[in-house]
Structure formats: structure tokens, C-alpha cells
Amino acid sequence: MSDSVKIGDVAIGDGLPVYVIAEIGLNHNGSVENAKKLIDVAVEAGAQAVKFQKRTPDIATPEHMKATPRETPWGTMTYLEYRYKVEFEQAEYSEIDAYCKEKGVVWFASPWDEPSVDFLESMDTVAYKIASASVTDLGMLRKIKATGKP
Structure with missing residues (x-):
């Protein structure tokens, strides 16, 4: 067992510098421009990485919640x-990828479901963060493990 893991080109582990990951999640509200602003703030704060969430809405939304009305910035x-x-x-993640590289x-x-792992693999992401709600999704966890990425 290794004493460290790598996220991209950076080793993380005991005795190594702190690695700061800024949580963006869904705080972009579906706007790439908002995501870029959040990335800028994260970089200014010294973060080495930013983390989003990826879902296949039809799979990751519980059946009993799908038709539930919700107040949003765009109305109900x-x-x-x-x-x-x-x-x-x-398209959006391609733009985010280029912006993060810049x-x-x-x-x-x-990822919140197995197709989202496939999607993130197609984007060649460097790592995965398991959401607490997903720790019992054994199929998804096996799929992530098979990528060999931390």
C-alpha cells in the first residue's frame, strides 16, 4: 500500500503539503460563467483543484421527487x-476543462450514478470524490475502482 496518492501530478499523503480542493458542486446554478467565477475565487484562495457534481438526472433523482414542485431562481x-x-x-465541461487548464x-x-462515471472518464478527470449519499452504491463504486484513479 502506498503512503500517497496522486491527483494529477501532485502527490498527496502523510508529510506532504496540504492539497486544497474547492467545492463548487452545483453552486454554479447551471451557468458556465458562474462556474468560471467560482474557479477564479478558488484559485485566488490557493486551491489546487475544484470539484463539481455530475448526475444523470433521470437516474439520480428519486422517483417520488421527480414531479415534486420546487421554487428555483427560474420560477417553479x-x-x-x-x-x-x-x-x-x-460542451460545458469542455469549456470548464479548458478554463481550469488556463x-x-x-x-x-x-458522480452520482454509473453513467456519470462513464461521462467523467470521457472527460479524463484525474480523480473522483464519493458523495456520502453514494457510499452504498456498490456498482458505481466498482466502476470508479476499475478506473484506477484516486
């Missing part, structure tokens, strides 16, 4: 509609 919509509104896809910070995400 179903919880499922809201989940789709704040979810980034290929700013010298890495990004990765917490």
Missing part, C-alpha cells in the same frame, strides 16, 4: 426539471 418547476437545468454536459487548477467531480 419540478425537481427533475431543476436537476436538468443545473446539470452540465459535454488557470492552472485541476477539476473533477462526484
Whole structure:
């Protein structure tokens, strides 16, 4: 067992400098411009990485919640509609990837379902963060383990 792991090119472990990961999650509200502002703040604060969340809304939204009305910045919509509104896809993550490279910070995400792991692998993310709600999703955990990434 190794005493350290690598996220990108940086070793993390006992006796090594602190590695700061800024949580962006869904705080971008589905806006790449907001995400870029959050990335800027993270870089200014000294973070080496930023972390997002990735979901397949139709899979990750509980059935009993899908049709539940929710007040959002865009008005009332179903919880499922809201989940789709704040979810980034290929184009948005490609823009975020390029922006993070420009700013010298890495990004990765917490996947919430197996297709999201496949998506993040297609984006060649450097690591995964397991959401506490996902610690019992053995299929997803096995899929993440198979990537060989921390």
C-alpha cells in the first residue's frame, strides 16, 4: 500500500503539503460563467483543484421527487426539471476543462450514478470524490475502482 496518492501530478499523503480542493458542486446554478467565477475565487484562495457534481438526472433523482414542485431562481418547476437545468454536459465541461487548464487548477467531480462515471472518464478527470449519499452504491463504486484513479 502506498503512503500517497496522486491527483494529477501532485502527490498527496502523510508529510506532504496540504492539497486544497474547492467545492463548487452545483453552486454554479447551471451557468458556465458562474462556474468560471467560482474557479477564479478558488484559485485566488490557493486551491489546487475544484470539484463539481455530475448526475444523470433521470437516474439520480428519486422517483417520488421527480414531479415534486420546487421554487428555483427560474420560477417553479419540478425537481427533475431543476436537476436538468443545473446539470452540465459535454460542451460545458469542455469549456470548464479548458478554463481550469488556463488557470492552472485541476477539476473533477462526484458522480452520482454509473453513467456519470462513464461521462467523467470521457472527460479524463484525474480523480473522483464519493458523495456520502453514494457510499452504498456498490456498482458505481466498482466502476470508479476499475478506473484506477484516486
